[in-house]
Amino acid sequence: PGRHRRPDRSRAAAKGATAGERRTADRLLLAHPLVTPDGPHGAGFPLILRHADWLTERFGELLGYPLTVGPAHARLHKAPLADRAVPGFGPDGYAALVLALGAIADRRVPDLERPEVPALLTDWQVATAGPDGGLALDRELARALLAAPAPPAAAPAGIxxxxxxxxxxxxxxxxxxxxxxxxxxxxxxxxxxxxxxxxxxxxxxxxxxxxxxxxxDPADELSDLADGPLARTALLVAERLVEELRPLPEEAAPPAVLVPDALIDGTLGDVTDDYGLPEQPECDYLADRTALRRDVLGLLHRMQLIAPAGRNWVLRAPAARYAPQAELHPAPGGGRHSRND
Incomplete structure (x- = not known):
């Protein structure tokens, strides 16, 4: 009976919609571990609230990351990553940040002398611009950030x-x-x-x-590194190093190959001759080429395309996969730093 009736697809559609909402929330939390309703990613906060129990269980089961969800914030506690500290923060900066959060939570006036601290508190929505031009401080969010559990520094042994x-x-x-x-x-x-x-x-x-x-990521949303002028310069350097150091077809490809210092300097010079210096508000690379070299190599290291080897660098196998082909049109006459005529 009922063989002439149309199949009921409402249940399958609802299941697919739920899976899509959960995946959107998963991606949001992984890319932005602190989400507030009024923050830059607040549009996704209702999804996190709706699926809080499932998300908490899933992140804990798959990654061992605790997730705390309150009425006005969601925070995923990720394990620390090597070379991925908050930009501009050293030990003193982190100490000042914790003291500022503690003062806000206790209704005391925080010490905001270090410029990086109020900038991060604003990014986290703990501090927002008030109507009088000052900062409005969210005591409850500061307290939640201080009280939340910290993840283990590494995955438990044997797992x-x-x-x-x-x-x-x-x-x-x-x-x-x-x-x-x-x-x-x-x-x-x-x-x-x-x-x-x-x-x-x-x-x-x-x-x-x-x-x-x-x-x-087919949507190209989850990277927190490969974006901006400096990243484009770094990837162009990687692409040219791959060209120079790629083994011949009959040779076995090693997992990493030593990069001579002179080749790094010459390649960086070629790229900046051809495409110009990257513009960074905090750095004048025209006056400080040493800083440009440091920042390019540091970014390639965080991308895991190169690795330190004593006082030198090695180019890792993934560089051949991630090195881009330049979409810009280089100026004629480039390549004077590292290529022979």
């Missing part, structure tokens, strides 16, 4: 899944030869399963190579 999944979620690529033996064995045995898991969890597409695994 390679958490350690590897954190690397996959937070880094451009994971190379198997750089993993500890238990983690490497775990990942090699679960490449397809983990690719499917991250596709469902975050909408990411896996690229599996002999050297390791990368998760790519």
């Amino acid at each position: 390679p899944a958490l350690a590897v999944r954190r690397l996959l979620a937070e880094n451009p690529v994971v190379l198997t030869d750089e993993l500890a033996a238990p983690e490497r064995a775990w990942l090699l045995g679960r490449l397809t399963a983990e690719a499917e898991l991250f596709a469902d969890f975050l909408g990411l597409e896996a690229e599996i190579r002999a050297e390791g695994m990368a998760l790519l």
